[in-house]
Amino acid sequence: MTSTPIKVGLIGGGGIASAHIKGYQAYADKIGVTAVADADAETAKRRAEELGATAYTDFNELIADADIDAVDICLPHHLHKDAIVAAAKAGKHILCEKPLCLSPDEAREVQAAVTENGVTLMSAHNQLFMPAVAKAKELLEAGTIGTVYEVRTTDSFFNNFDPANMGWRASAKTSGGGELIDTGYHPSYLMLHLAGGSPVEATALLSTHRLRFMEGEDSAQVLIRFDNGVVGHLVTSWAYTPATVTERFSAVGELGSLHSDGTSLTYNLRSGESETFDFEPVDTIPAEIGHFADCLINNTRPLHTEKEGIEVLGMILAAYEGAKNKSIAPVLQV
Known part of the structure; x- marks a missing residue:
């Protein structure tokens, strides 16, 4: 695809769609929303008016009828798979909010639909667009800290959810679990990105410290082993803000270590060499939209596809x- 601007159908007009819309506004010369679907007619109408787009209440109708090149899926978790498969079968490229889908069977269906129809799918893993993450990846790939032994990631905050405002996230059937498959998805993909291998086994301790009206956990600590020998430790929670000394991410290797609070990055080597990098903040979801546009225009691979x-x-x-089983479980292989 080389023509611009790319025409996108926004599927789901709820909360996260606002952040995506900022991205389309920032990169209007490359990509824009021309159709919006939301099951709530008022939401669809409001978003369509905001964007100068056509409103739909059924995403299948949008995919079938709208003049679009791609879709941006901002639906509740349990609806992702159906929207991905419908878009892929219609030959539309796909940007999908996390999680990609909810089960091994859904994952296989997604992979088959994308592969068989030759479309590009980008997983909307926005934290990869933090400058500190990009610099860390560069240093790790350059061998700055040598062979990597351990990666740690953290994403925790005090969440003010209550039974009146949590909506579909309170139900394991629609969310896919609890906090781990929601906010915990961020430190999971960040760990995957920094570890540089494929995950092979994992275990976890799940807790519900505070949000007891949820069906799922509000906190999780996870251990993951990768096929290159890296071991990952992930902490994530909606129950509490972590201690101020807690890193956003870190990595330890044979020559030293690196760590980041998300806005700066420092590496320290056993040789005594050390360097700190400070970064200007980046609005990561608009950056993600710009990357999606560039990948479609230039026919290049997104940072994270359906594979990741x-x-x-x-x-x-x-x-x-x-x-659940108090065991170390194998990671899904599709």
């Missing part, structure tokens, strides 16, 4: 299985 989306899902499902 399925690997992250596999990490989380194995963690859930390990927690």
